[in-house]
Amino acid sequence: MKISERTEKFSYAIRDVLTVAAEVEAQGHEIIKLNIGDPIKYGFKTPKLLTEPLKYAEEENYNFYANSQGLLEYREAVALYENGKHGVNITADKVVATAGVSEGIQMTFMAFTNPGDNVIIPGIHYPSYSGNATIFDTKIQYYKTVVQENFYPDADHIRSLMNDKTKLVFVNSPNNPTGSVYPEKVIKEIIDVVGEYDACIVSDETYDGLILDEGLKHIATAKIAKDVPVIAYNGFSKVFLAPGWRLGYAYLHDPENKVEGPWEGLNKLTRIRLCASTPLQKAGAEALKQDLSSYLPETIRILRERRDLMYNRLAEMEGITVFKPEAAFYIFPVLDMKQFTWKNDKEFVFDLLRKKHVLSVFGSGFGPYGENGFRMVYLPTLQQIDDAMNRLEELLNVSRI
Numbered sequence: 218m219k220i221s222e223r224t225e226k227f228s229y230a231i232r233d234v235l236t237v238a239a240e241v242e243a244q245g246h247e248i249i250k251l252n253i254g255d256p257i258k259y260g261f262k263t264p265k266l267l268t269e270p271l272k273y274a275e276e277e278n279y280n281f282y283a284n285s286q287g288l289l290e291y292r293e294a295v296a297l298y299e300n301g302k303h304g305v306n307i308t309a310d311k312v313v314a315t316a317g318v319s320e321g322i323q324m325t326f327m328a329f330t331n332p333g334d335n336v337i338i339p340g341i342h343y344p345s346y347s348g349n350a351t352i353f354d355t356k357i358q359y360y361k362t363v364v365q366e367n368f369y370p371d372a373d374h375i376r377s378l379m380n381d382k383t384k385l386v387f388v389n390s391p392n393n394p395t396g397s398v399y400p401e402k403v404i405k406e407i408i409d410v411v412g413e414y415d416a417c418i419v420s421d422e423t424y425d426g427l428i429l430d431e432g433l434k435h436i437a438t439a440k441i442a443k444d445v446p447v448i449a450y451n452g453f454s455k456v457f458l459a460p461g462w463r464l465g466y467a468y469l470h471d472p473e474n475k476v477e478g479p480w481e482g483l484n485k486l487t488r489i490r491l492c493a494s495t496p497l498q499k500a501g502a503e504a505l506k507q508d509l510s511s512y513l514p515e516t517i518r519i520l521r522e523r524r525d526l527m528y529n530r531l532a533e534m535e536g537i538t539v540f541k542p543e544a545a546f547y548i549f550p551v552l553d554m555k556q557f558t559w560k561n562d563k564e565f566v567f568d569l570l571r572k573k574h575v576l577s578v579f580g581s582g583f584g585p586y587g588e589n590g591f592r593m594v595y596l597p598t599l600q601q602i603d604d605a606m607n608r609l610e611e612l613l614n615v616s617r618i
Contacts, residue, residue: 227351237567238576249605251593252576254393254546256458259596263459264512270503274496283495285487287314287466294502295466299451303425303437311469313483314493318423318450319345321467325419325448326353328482330384337378338387340586341368341395341549343421346387347584356382362586364540364551368397372406376413383416388438391424394583394592395549396524396542398428401436408438412445417476420449423465424545426456426513429521433543439470446471448480453501455545456509458516464497520546523595523602530606534613542595549580551590557616562589568616573608 238248250258257263273279286292292309299305315321322345330336332354338346340359350357358378361371375386388407390399411418420438428435439447452465469480524542531539531548536556542548552565559565563579570576580590595602 223352223354227348233582234566234570234576234578237570241570241574246574248570248574248576249597249601249608250576251595251597251605252578254455254594254596255460256455256546256596257460259594260598261458261516261596264457264504266507266509266511267453267457267459267500267504270500271496273499273503277499279496279499281495283314283492283498285490285492286484287312287487287493288495288498288502291498291502292466294505295468298505299437299449299468303435303440305437305439305449305468305470307439307468307470311471311480313467313487314498315450315452315465315467316490316493317454317463318421318452318465320463320490320493321448321450321465322346322419322421323349324483324486325385325467326350326355327486329417329476329479330355333382335378335380335383336385336387337375337383339370339389339392339584341392341580341583341590342387343389343393344583346389355384358383359585362395362397364538364549364590367540368392368395368549369399369403370407372403372410375407376410379410379414379416381414383414385417385419386411387419387421389421391422391428391435391544393424393545394547394578394580394587395540396545396547397540398433398435398543401441404436404438405441408442408445412443415475417446417448417479418442420447422449422451424455425451426509427517427520427546428544429517429524430543435544439468442470444473444475446473446476448476453504456513457504458512462494462497462501464494464501520595523597523599524548526599527593527595527602527606530603530610534610536613536617546594546596547592548595549583549587549590549592551580554589556618557613558618559616562587562591566591569609569612573612575605575608 292312447470454460539550566579580587
C-alpha cells in the first residue's frame, strides 16, 4: 500500500530537522536546541492561574463530553476576553473551542475551500498554513515578506494575487517565524484589498500577549475589519505557556453574514471530532478571567533579555542580515549565500547541526521568501544562547568563500 498523495506532497520543516538531530545525538554529541517554540522545554513554567482551575475536573466532575462547539462558559470567557483586551465585538455563539490553533486552521480549510480554490499566505509563514493548503488541494499564492521591510506584508503584492477564486487570505501578527508585529496601517491595507473580493481574512493572533518592546501594540484584525469577514485564532500554548494542553479557539467577525455558510460548515466539523478537552476548557475559562500580570511581565522581561543577546550577537556577524524581533520568541536571520560555501539554507542548517551541534530550522521550510534564512528560538538561557552564537560565528568564519 502506498502513502496517500495528500500526505506525500507536504513536509513540516520544524519537525523534519529532528531526524538528523537524532543521528547527531546518537553519536554522543549534546545539541543546543534552538528549533522549537516550546517554552516548557526551556524551563518556563505554566502559570498557576491556568493550572489551579484544573481542580474543577475533580471537584465538579468536568470530565464529560462538552458541546461540540465548546463549553458555553469557555466561549463566553473567550468573547469577554477578546472584547475587553482587543476591542473586538463578538459573542459566544461566534466562538469555537479547538484542540490548539492547528485544529482551527485545518477545520477552516475544510469548511471554506474546495480543490482548486486560491488561498494567499505570507511568503514566510507557519508551515501549517501551506501544509493544510496542500492537503486540501488548494492553490497557494505567497505574498512578499522580506527582512529589508521588517517582514511586513506587501498589500500591493496581495492585490496582484487576488482573483475570483480567492477564498482565504492569511495574516499572522505577531508573526511566527519572524517576530514581526504588523502596524495598523499595514493591516488596514490588507483589509481594504480583501474587501474588494468575496474572500475572508484568517488572522492568527497566537502571540498577541508576547510583545517585547514598549510602544508596540497588537492590533486585532477584527477590530478594524468593519464589513470584511475575519476568522481569528488564539490559544493557550504561547502566552499562557501551555503548549501541551492543545487548547485554543477560533472566532468569527462577520457583521454582514458574508461567510455564514462556511462558518456553519466549520461548526459541523466540530461535531465529528466530538469536542475539545472539557476539563481544559473549564480551566481556560477561569484563566481568561484573571489578571495576567501575575506572570506575564516577568516572562516578557526574560524573553526581551534573551532576544537582545541573540540579536546583538547576530547583528555583529558578517554575511548575516537580521531583523530585531518585536514579539514572540523567534528570530529569522538571512544569510548572504554569495559569501559562503553552502548551496542553500538547508545545507547550512545541517552543517551547523553536524559540525557545531546547534539545531535550527532552515528558512525555505517556512516558504519561498524564507530562502537563505533560518529560524532560531531565544528561549534557552543566556549562557546557552551565547555558546550557540559562538559556534555559529566559528562556522561562518571557516565557511567563507
